[in-house]
Amino acid sequence: MKTDKIISIAIADDSQYIRKGLVFTMNTYKDIAVDIEAEDGVDLLEKIETAPKLPDVCLLDISMPRMDGYDALKKIKETWPHIKVVMLSIHYNEFAIIRTFKDGASAFLPKEAAPSELYAAITQSYETGLYHTEPTSTYMSLALQNKSIITDLTDKEIEFLRLACDDIHYKEIAAKMKVSPRTIDSYRDSLFAKLKVHSRASLVLFAIRTGIVPTIAGGK
Amino acid sequence: MKTDKIISIAIADDSQYIRKGLVFTMNTYKDIAVDIEAEDGVDLLEKIETAPKLPDVCLLDISMPRMDGYDALKKIKETWPHIKVVMLSIHYNEFAIIRTFKDGASAFLPKEAAPSELYAAITQSYETGLYHTEPTSTYMSLALQNKSIITDLTDKEIEFLRLACDDIHYKEIAAKMKVSPRTIDSYRDSLFAKLKVHSRASLVLFAIRTGIVPTIAGGK
């Protein structure tokens, strides 16, 4: 490595066994030290605030209770823009990748990434602020050219999406969102167009696969 | 412990970091030895077959590529009925629990279970063949009294369920299953009744939350 500094990292993941595995793996690298372990976004932010010194890089999962990785990333980059964030998630798809890079992530790896790739992502993010792999750079350039499947989703669309993942009719969603059922049709139609799907079942799949709605009930 | 024998266990989970965390955790107990590590059901069965001696207990995840935990459990109990199986999964719900106990599982723990509970489940499964916790024994007695939400799902219903988790109409599912669209209606209606839901969106949620359909696309 260019520098002999020891990179201080924080790890946030709700599974204690994954945390243990990651800490164990990272500790095999001499120039990396795991200084913070957190089990969700809220926990992570608290621990960063009270730590004697800020971490250089955060390793973030997406699906976590209380505060998920999307929101934690946003907060971190707002508060400490120089902290680099490496996403590490099972939700490895176009939407999640574009969304997190837009919010300032430095890298995005799938959860099955090899330790050596994780190490490369952390050190390069620390040194240059960015680490791209084949899928992530492809998605990014498509997004820049507006050729991406997915453009931004609005807050209303995300709210609708969450409510659509339940055993209720659009009429009831309209009541909960306090808008007309016709407006719900519009949210749905615009989501269909953006995601290139044609059924509510597909919306549910999208919501779960991106982590917008938790896999397990009552998670978020 | 009653016995001073060292319990030989096998671990199957598709995440290398979870495997590492579990091995690390289990190795802190003197009377447990992790002798087999596998990344999916197929891998596990191969390794059990070629091992110098059979494991006493298997620790099984549900969602894995190639062969999932449901099928791996079935194969193990068919081939080596005396091997005890402890399920350890994020899919901790009534359906998954009842289904795996019917197929001969000895215990079912959620993925966030503490190491001490995991240890208790393994040792007690080894000694008595069963380890129940509050949720699992409640679900089991409800199932015995036929008061359970979910009775068994037929093979056709599960096949339909998998196909329903896609952006296609029932008509196309009927074509793929080579039955009339009316028959598809029946599969759907009987699933609605068994699961007490009223929409296809809910079927998708059920399929993902039980692990019948993988969270990530193209997984199984």
Next chain:
DNA sequence: GTAACAATCCGTGAAAACACGGTATTTCGT
């Protein structure tokens, strides 16, 4: 100030999904 764009809202008709109420056929215990 207005063109361009995005977000919100809406009417209508066609298509799909869903509810209800059935009939064969098979399986299984006795």
Next chain:
DNA sequence: ACGAAATACCGTGTTTTCACGGATTGTTAC
């Protein structure tokens, strides 16, 4: 060999979902 129960199958009508085309408001760019 029999009835009970589970499975596979189907017709019809209602409700919901979806597609298409359009109107209104608010924001930004110049």
